[in-house]
Amino acid sequence: MRTILVAGLLMAALVSTAGAASAAEIGRIKSVAGDASVVHGKAITPAQAGQLLQVGDVLRTGANGLVGITFVDNSRFAIGPNSRIVLSEYEFDDTTHAGKSLTTVNRGSLAIVSGQIAHENKDAERVRTPTSVLAARGTRFVVQVGP
Amino acid sequence: MRPVAPLWAILALCLGLAACANDRVALLSGEGGAPAGGVVVIDPASGAERGQLTDANTQAQLDGGAVRPRPLTEHFDALLSAMPAPPRVFTLYFIEGTTQVAPESVATLDELRKVVTPASDVQITGYTDTTGDAAGNDKLSLDRAIEIRAALVQEGLPVANARVTGRGQRDLRVQTGPGVNEPLNRRVEVILR
Numbered sequence: 001m002r003t004i005l006v007a008g009l010l011m012a013a014l015v016s017t018a019g020a021a022s023a024a025e026i027g028r029i030k031s032v033a034g035d036a037s038v039v040h041g042k043a044i045t046p047a048q049a050g051q052l053l054q055v056g057d058v059l060r061t062g063a064n065g066l067v068g069i070t071f072v073d074n075s076r077f078a079i080g081p082n083s084r085i086v087l088s089e090y091e092f093d094d095t096t097h098a099g100k101s102l103t104t105v106n107r108g109s110l111a112i113v114s115g116q117i118a119h120e121n122k123d124a125e126r127v128r129t130p131t132s133v134l135a136a137r138g139t140r141f142v143v144q145v146g147p
Numbered sequence: 148m149r150p151v152a153p154l155w156a157i158l159a160l161c162l163g164l165a166a167c168a169n170d171r172v173a174l175l176s177g178e179g180g181a182p183a184g185g186v187v188v189i190d191p192a193s194g195a196e197r198g199q200l201t202d203a204n205t206q207a208q209l210d211g212g213a214v215r216p217r218p219l220t221e222h223f224d225a226l227l228s229a230m231p232a233p234p235r236v237f238t239l240y241f242i243e244g245t246t247q248v249a250p251e252s253v254a255t256l257d258e259l260r261k262v263v264t265p266a267s268d269v270q271i272t273g274y275t276d277t278t279g280d281a282a283g284n285d286k287l288s289l290d291r292a293i294e295i296r297a298a299l300v301q302e303g304l305p306v307a308n309a310r311v312t313g314r315g316q317r318d319l320r321v322q323t324g325p326g327v328n329e330p331l332n333r334r335v336e337v338i339l340r
């Protein structure tokens with residue numbers, strides 16, 4: 001009886017972990033040059049090509065850092081040197097293409113090619129800076145914060 | 148629920164970092180000749196629009212005031228060198244009622260074999276024509292995408308972990324009314340990011 005219960009709990013844990021992992025991927029790092037790291041919760045790891053990204057992750061680059069990212073809605077980021085970028089919100093239904101995203105630029109530079117979220121949901125792909133919120137309307141743009 | 152920074156905090160932050168004076172947004176030309184689109188600048192506290200950039204190669208300061216577009220004089224070449232390439236889309240057609248690649252799609256399959264690696268970020272999206280109801284077509288297109296992934300794995304492509312999606316009768320390749328049997332709309336797109 002006890003064995004069955006433990007096995008059941010293990011199964012439930014495995015299933016929920018698998019579900020969380022597959023549901024959580026919002027994009028991945030395609031390229032890294034120079035110093036760059038990903039802050040995920042309390043863990044800080046060097047950024048690596050192929051690394052999966054989740055909501056809440058923070059990307060940081062040093063003086064020579066560059067990072068390229070693709071998202072599941074086909075939007076793309078290029079992050080420049082001396083940047084701190086937070087993937088604050090991201091929701092995308094890949095069947096209906098409903099969704100929204102919010103990226104926070106605390107400092108540095110971010111170039112964006114917008115994706116399906118912006119194409120199919122008006123003003124839903126957003127970027128926040130210290131003074132402003134920007135909404136992309138199907139476009140390629142650059143946001144710079146700081147010197 | 149999200150805490151909103153009061154204005155004095157934003158001002159303090161700007162003064163402390165000497166940052167906001169240089170904050171700006173630049174609208175570039177659309178990629179590959181696409182329209183430039185636009186960027187709307189919104190006041191975070193009130194939600195009011197401060198203005199827009201709508202012309203390619205213009206920029207505006209983000210200083211909390213109204214948007215005043217100016218010509219853009221730089222190209223951001225170093226930054227844009229880090230921009231990943233656009234996703235590539237390969238469309239495959241299948242013999243009706245099977246997961247067997249139609250003869251005209253064999254060349255596409257060969258091309259995929261050359262470019263897909265185990266590190267590829269692959270999405271497989273199924274579509275249907277407009278026969279049947281929308282909910283049934285969502286399921287059918289997903290089932291088809293799952294079957295196609297299995298078929299591509301069988302063909303030796305490293306796509307076992309590809310994301311699969313069914314988009315039903317959305318995004319018809321050939322526009323038709325409801326209830327139209329259209330082979331070109333029964334398709335699967337393999338998207339490489």
